[in-house]
Amino acid sequence: MAILELKRNKKLIDDIPEMGNFTDIYFYVNHYDIDQSYIQFLDELSGLKDEIISKWLNITTRTYRTYKTKDVSLKDNTKEHIVLILSLYKHGLDVFNTKEEFELWLTTPNFLLDSKAPMDFLDTVSGLKFIDNRLTAIEFGENV
Template identity: 85%
Template sequence: MATVELKRRKKIINDLPEVSDFTNVYFYVNHYNVDQEYIQILDELSGLKDEIISKWLNITTRTYRNYKTKNVSLKDNTKEHLVLILSLYKHGLEVFNTKEEFEQWLTTPNLLLDHKAPMDYLDTVSGLKFIDNRLTAIEFGENV
């Protein structure tokens, strides 16, 4: 990947609003061109299977793969959800310091989350907010 592209992707991630900042999420989605590049960033950042990410975005795996490979216009609700997931990843990486540790926490069933993995909550905006709150709790020393 070219240095210019890496800088651009890093800027995209740095500019993402926090999950809890709904006003800025709204304006971000409406003022930035949330497109295929964001899908590619999530795909590279997460390293998870297409089936998992497409479930989070409430789209079919085939649609997700089309979004990854073709310059197709995303629906507004998909753009918003995508920005929120990327913001959650940004927060998770800040809390856990490594992608591996964050994804281990994200994918492991948790007694304090009704024996569900945190990733099981990412298919709704309220679920994303809930998991983001759990990340904040971890930052302040709670067991989650």
């Protein structure tokens, strides 16, 4: 990856607002051009299969792959969902310190989450907020 792209991605993740501040999320989505580059960044950051991310975004895998490879206009709810997922990743990386540890927690079924993996909740805004709250609980020493 080119140095310029690394700097752009660092700025992108640094600029993403915290999930708990929906006012900032709203204005971020409406101020920034959430485009193909955000989807590509989410894809690179997560390293997860297209089927998983497309399920989170409530779109088909084919549509997700089109969004990654072509410059198309995204629906507002898809833009918001992308920003929220990136915000969750930002928080998760802060809590777990490494992408690998965060993704292990994210993808592992959890007894305290009704034996579901945290990633199973990311297809709705309320689910994203719930998992973000669980990350905050981990920060304060709770078992999650």
